[in-house]
Amino acid sequence: xxxxxxxxxxxxxxxxxxxxxxxxxxxxxxxxxxxxxxxxxxxxxxxxxxxxxxxxxxxxxxxxxxxxxxxxxxxxxxxxxxxxxxxxxxxxxxxxxxxxxxxxxxxxxxxxxxxxxxxxxxxxxxxxxxxxxxxxxxxxxxxxxxxxxxxxxxxxxxxxxxxxxxxxxxxxxxxxxxxxxxxxxxxxxxxxxxxxxxxxxxxxxxxxxxxxxxxxxxxxxxxxxxxxxxxxxxxxxxxxxxxxxxxxxxxxxxxxxxxxxxxxxxxxxxxxxxxxxxxxxxxxxxxxxxxxxxxxxxxxxxxxxxxxxxxxxxxxxxxxxxxxxxxxxxxxxxxxxxxxxxxxxxxxxxxxxxxxxxxxxxxxxxxxxxxxxxxxxxxxxxxxxxxxxxxxxxxxxxxxxxxxxxxxxxxxxxxxxxxxxxxxxxxxxxxxxxxxxxxxxxxxxxxxxx
Numbered sequence: 001x002x003x004x005x006x007x008x009x010x011x012x013x014x015x016x017x018x019x020x021x022x023x024x025x026x027x028x029x030x031x032x033x034x035x036x037x038x039x040x041x042x043x044x045x046x047x048x049x050x051x052x053x054x055x056x057x058x059x060x061x062x063x064x065x066x067x068x069x070x071x072x073x074x075x076x077x078x079x080x081x082x083x084x085x086x087x088x089x090x091x092x093x094x095x096x097x098x099x100x101x102x103x104x105x106x107x108x109x110x111x112x113x114x115x116x117x118x119x120x121x122x123x124x125x126x127x128x129x130x131x132x133x134x135x136x137x138x139x140x141x142x143x144x145x146x147x148x149x150x151x152x153x154x155x156x157x158x159x160x161x162x163x164x165x166x167x168x169x170x171x172x173x174x175x176x177x178x179x180x181x182x183x184x185x186x187x188x189x190x191x192x193x194x195x196x197x198x199x200x201x202x203x204x205x206x207x208x209x210x211x212x213x214x215x216x217x218x219x220x221x222x223x224x225x226x227x228x229x230x231x232x233x234x235x236x237x238x239x240x241x242x243x244x245x246x247x248x249x250x251x252x253x254x255x256x257x258x259x260x261x262x263x264x265x266x267x268x269x270x271x272x273x274x275x276x277x278x279x280x281x282x283x284x285x286x287x288x289x290x291x292x293x294x295x296x297x298x299x300x301x302x303x304x305x306x307x308x309x310x311x312x313x314x315x316x317x318x319x320x321x322x323x324x325x326x327x328x329x330x331x332x333x334x335x336x337x338x339x340x341x342x343x344x345x346x347x348x349x350x351x352x353x354x355x356x357x358x359x360x361x362x363x364x365x366x367x368x369x370x371x372x373x374x375x376x377x378x379x380x381x382x383x384x385x386x387x388x389x390x391x392x393x394x395x396x397x398x399x400x401x402x403x404x405x406x407x408x409x410x411x412x413x414x415x416x417x418x419x420x421x422x423x424x425x426x427x428x429x430x431x432x433x434x435x436x437x438x439x440x441x442x443x444x445x446x447x448x449x450x
Contacts, residue, residue: 005045006052012038013060018067018081019154039088054096057086061097068152077152079119083127084156130162136170136291139163140228147225161221168224170291172298173239177223179302180242181216183209183355184310186268187362187372194371203365208358212351244302245309245344254315254341255308262382263375265311272304309345313352316341317389318382335393342390349390356387 012024024036045053065078126142143163150157168174188205195202205213219238226235251259259265279296316338339349346352360383368376 005041006049006056008036009038009041009045009053010056013056016060016085018064018077018152021155037085037088039086042086043088050096057097064153070152076119077149080123080146080149080153080156082120083123084153084159127159130159133289135289136167139166139170143167144228164221164224165217167228168220170289170295171224171227172291172295173227173235174220174224175295175299176244176302177238177242178216178220179299179306180244181212181219182303183212183216183358184268184307185209185213186271187264187359189271190267190371191369194369198370200369201367203362203369206358206362208354209362210358212354212358245305251308252312252315254312254319256315257319258311258315258382262311262314262379263372264379265307265314268307269304272300272307276300306345309341313338313341313345314382314386317386320389320392339393342393352390353387356383356390359383360387 008024012022016022024038024041025033042053042057061078061082064081065074068074068077123145126145129142143160143166146156146160146163150160168178185205188203188209191202194200223235223238226232226238259269276297279293279300320334320338342349342352346355360380363376363380363383372379
């Protein structure tokens with residue numbers, strides 16, 4: 001914050017290093033204090049302090065070019081920074097600013113002015129059309145241009161990820177992976193929709209499912225980037241690792257048992273059905289771009305299949321026969337089959353426990369939204385029963401992941417034992433024990449909106 005617009009701009013240019021967004025507060029023409037973008041504020045001082053502004057911008061632009069990690073990217077990085085922060089000032093770089101850049105730079109190069117003006121103008125167009133719908137090819141082209149510059153202009157990473165998400169929404173392979181990894185958050189979606197209609201408060205999505213959503217988004221981004229940067233081998237391995245079962249016409253007994261009892265499950269199924277109808281309705285207002293429609297259809301079919309497996313697992317868990325009901329061998333087979341379905345639905349028992357704990361915690365938040373006040377206690381009771389049954393399938397499994405992580409931590413950090421002193425007698429040889437430690441993939445941050 002500075003007392004006048006020019007002083008605020010000068011301070012902003014001194015602090016900006018391209019690695020984050022700075023908040024710029026200044027008093028505008030009306031005398032009020034508010035937040036500005038650098039370009040907005042520059043338009044207010046351009047007439048009164050034109051020469052000073054041009055010198056200030058020229059020195060800043062030269063510093064940004066000099067800070068590039070790769071010498072060949074000095075001027076493209078500077079142009080990207082200009083297009084990001086100053087595009088309100090002009091569609092392209094003003095001539096006096098270019099003169100100031102060349103004068104301030106320690107490494108003047110041939111035709112710098114033309115390169116900067118061209119690159120800045122091209123990148124400014126990318127920012128201007130961020131909100132405009134277009135085809136997958138245009139999203140890919142814009143993403144590739146920005147992604148290349150994120151190493152030298154880290155603040156561009158968020159914008160590049162927005163474009164990459166749009167590419168993913170147009171790619172049926174990315175949407176299959178998204179459907180396979182995303183947890184069911186239909187209860188939260190319904191609460192948000194109700195709050196938009198009534199103005200009621202929206203419960204905060206639980207941290208367990210939020211973490212799973214963020215992990216799914218990051219995985220989808222990595223797959224999408226691989227698909228469009230020539231890393232087909234990596235993309236193929238990812239798709240083979242996370243197959244999605246085919247969509248079934250009817251529900252299994254486990255899924256039907258859960259859906260008959262659970263209003264939340266009925267809501268989840270209804271949401272997928274309504275989304276499919278909206279995508280393929282002849283009078284739909286949604287974009288009719290073919291690749292987007294194909295990707296949407298792929299996602300919704302895969303999402304429906306994953307919901308079926310989830311509901312089948314929950315139905316089986318809450319209807320497992322008690323001890324002594326079945327012969328021991330048959331009970332073991334039933335337990336193994338239930339465990340296999342859990343793995344298919346969640347990947348690991350730990351993720352299944354996280355999902356159930358998260359949904360229970362979400363539904364327990366106060367105040368309970370009015371539209372589900374009647375059935376929320378029963379839903380919590382059913383989910384708690386499924387949670388208890390999950391741990392009873394294998395008492396060791398409830399703690400296996402914790403034990404494994406602790407063992408891996410000890411393997412990584414324990415100091416090597418001192419060498420034993422030589423002992424007389426016959427030599428004995430034992431194979432050295434070796435541990436291969438593979439730390440679990442971290443859960444990263446947006447849940448992917450569905």
